[in-house]
Amino acid sequence: MTPELLLAFDDEWALGRALADALRVPLQRIERHRFPDGELKLRLPPALPARVVLLRGLHQPNDKLVELLIAAPAARELGARELVLVCPYMAYMRQDIAFVPGEAVSQRHIAGLLARQVDALLTIDPHLHRIASLDEVMPGCRTRALTAARLLGEWVAERVPDALLIGPDEEALQWVGEAGRAHGLPHAVCHKQRFGDHDVRVVLPSLPGLAIAGRAVVLMDDVASTGRTLMEAARACLEAGAASVDVAVTHALFVGDALAQLRATGVRHVWSTDAVPHETAAVSVAPLIAAALRAL
Numbered sequence: 001m002t003p004e005l006l007l008a009f010d011d012e013w014a015l016g017r018a019l020a021d022a023l024r025v026p027l028q029r030i031e032r033h034r035f036p037d038g039e040l041k042l043r044l045p046p047a048l049p050a051r052v053v054l055l056r057g058l059h060q061p062n063d064k065l066v067e068l069l070i071a072a073p074a075a076r077e078l079g080a081r082e083l084v085l086v087c088p089y090m091a092y093m094r095q096d097i098a099f100v101p102g103e104a105v106s107q108r109h110i111a112g113l114l115a116r117q118v119d120a121l122l123t124i125d126p127h128l129h130r131i132a133s134l135d136e137v138m139p140g141c142r143t144r145a146l147t148a149a150r151l152l153g154e155w156v157a158e159r160v161p162d163a164l165l166i167g168p169d170e171e172a173l174q175w176v177g178e179a180g181r182a183h184g185l186p187h188a189v190c191h192k193q194r195f196g197d198h199d200v201r202v203v204l205p206s207l208p209g210l211a212i213a214g215r216a217v218v219l220m221d222d223v224a225s226t227g228r229t230l231m232e233a234a235r236a237c238l239e240a241g242a243a244s245v246d247v248a249v250t251h252a253l254f255v256g257d258a259l260a261q262l263r264a265t266g267v268r269h270v271w272s273t274d275a276v277p278h279e280t281a282a283v284s285v286a287p288l289i290a291a292a293l294r295a296l
């Protein structure tokens, strides 16, 4: 795809700017007005070219889903014939099964909803655990799920060359594996059990010939929300004698005081990508997204 215009909202302007520069396309703003009763009014540029990229990540998902449901059809009415959604963080991907009978499988429903709005969707490290590809839940929409694992791995390898990469749960194997193989770093994953939003237990991996004591551990995961997963993993590593514990995540949600609590466990550095705008963002996903858009 050769996009002609990138549309972005004010809160994602920094990534929008970097992406527009990488693509060498103009960047224009979608303006938002929130009415006193909570309704939303959006204003797009009045005449759009045929090939438009819309940047909208879904951190704070519920408000942003409504923005997308208004912005995408509005963009088509204003001239966009090919509309690609760049959604760096896709929310609702973790509920990929009915854990209890009657639970809605949000992943399928939200992904299906987005598939009906756009021609193609590009995202970073969506939480795909029980499905192999987004295509399974987004019929009729071209999808690209990119990973920031190599970029984060590169950042880590330059700063902590002797890092031991640890994923805080089994699902993180895809990210520590990719980063570890790309940059020659040893990796392993913990075993996690979640009993509630803030109640998580993490058991360290047993690593034949690879002790945690004295090692510079870097915990890698796709998303930090309450931060509990990382806190428990960090505590366990420090109790096991790790020389240092750093954290590298793709999506820094860090709700409430999660980041402060994580730091209070003794974690040294917290790094994330700019897929979600956050103070810990150290690695830009703009070049990754730009390359994927060109190849789409």
Ligand code: R5P
Binding pocket: 094, 127, 168, 169, 171, 172, 197, 200, 221, 222, 223, 224, 225, 226, 227, 228, 229, 230
């Ligand atoms: C789930 O398996 C994800 O990969 C993350 O580990 C999890 O969502 C993190 O959530 P929290 O920060 O709330 O523990």
